[in-house]
Amino acid sequence: MTQGNDLFPPAAVTRFPVAGSDKTFPVRRVYCIGRNYAAHAIEMGHDPNKEPPFFFQKNPDNIIFGDFPYPVETDDVHYEIELVVALDKGGKDITVETALDHVFGYAVGLDMTRRDLQGEAKKLGRPWEIGKAFERSAPCTPLVPASQIGHPDQGAVWLKVNGALQQEGDLNQMIWKVPEMIAILSRFFELEPGDVIMTGTPAGVGPVVRGDLMEGHVAGVGDLKVKVV
Numbered sequence: 694m695t696q697g698n699d700l701f702p703p704a705a706v707t708r709f710p711v712a713g714s715d716k717t718f719p720v721r722r723v724y725c726i727g728r729n730y731a732a733h734a735i736e737m738g739h740d741p742n743k744e745p746p747f748f749f750q751k752n753p754d755n756i757i758f759g760d761f762p763y764p765v766e767t768d769d770v771h772y773e774i775e776l777v778v779a780l781d782k783g784g785k786d787i788t789v790e791t792a793l794d795h796v797f798g799y800a801v802g803l804d805m806t807r808r809d810l811q812g813e814a815k816k817l818g819r820p821w822e823i824g825k826a827f828e829r830s831a832p833c834t835p836l837v838p839a840s841q842i843g844h845p846d847q848g849a850v851w852l853k854v855n856g857a858l859q860q861e862g863d864l865n866q867m868i869w870k871v872p873e874m875i876a877i878l879s880r881f882f883e884l885e886p887g888d889v890i891m892t893g894t895p896a897g898v899g900p901v902v903r904g905d906l907m908e909g910h911v912a913g914v915g916d917l918k919v920k921v922v
């Protein structure tokens with residue numbers, strides 16, 4: 694609905710459903726961390742030991758719940774299965790010790806990546822948006838409240854394509870843990886309720902094609918099933 698002097702109605706807010714509840718979680722920003730599992734950093738040609746964490750963003754409206762339409766302008770779209778963290782409290786200079794107090798809950802998500810465009814951007818020293826922040830690039834499950842599941846920091850993370858295991862790791866292999874990610878992000882950005890963090894992917898990333906079925910799992914959080922259409 695147009696209000697006041699708006700020239701047109703503002704864009705719709707993306708909302709996570711909350712599992713087992715009629716509540717919803719309105720999304721403000723989507724932060725993503727790169728190369729957060731050593732084995733994935735190595736498969737992408739990087740040294741996992743020397744790099745401080747780095748972040749990029751997807752757009753809030755990139756989050757979808759349902760099928761993943763094969764994107765335009767790519768021949769090499771990759772899956773990246775990730776634990777998704779959802780904050781219901783903001784802050785600046787949050788300490789590692791208090792960081793988890795800011796977490797409402799968790800989801801399972803896919804950081805779908807136009808790898809060919811990302812690779813070209815890397816080579817040319819250009820930003821990653823064209824490879825990462827495209828339409829419908831973040832299929833997710835509903836959020837599961839931390840009040841029900843606690844704060845998962847170990848257990849399997851995997852992704853199957855058409856029943857075949859492609860990605861496999863453990864939450865305990867994260868180089869930068871969830872509280873550290875929140876603390877570091879909050880030094881560089883003012884975090885707010887509605888901010889979401891995609892926490893990086895284990896090794897085994899690869900391409901999908903139309904018709905593929907991606908099934909992802911994060912221990913303690915749940916399962917994600919997404920068809921490429």
Ligand code: MN
Nearest residue numbers: 773804893894
């Ligand atoms: Mn990722």
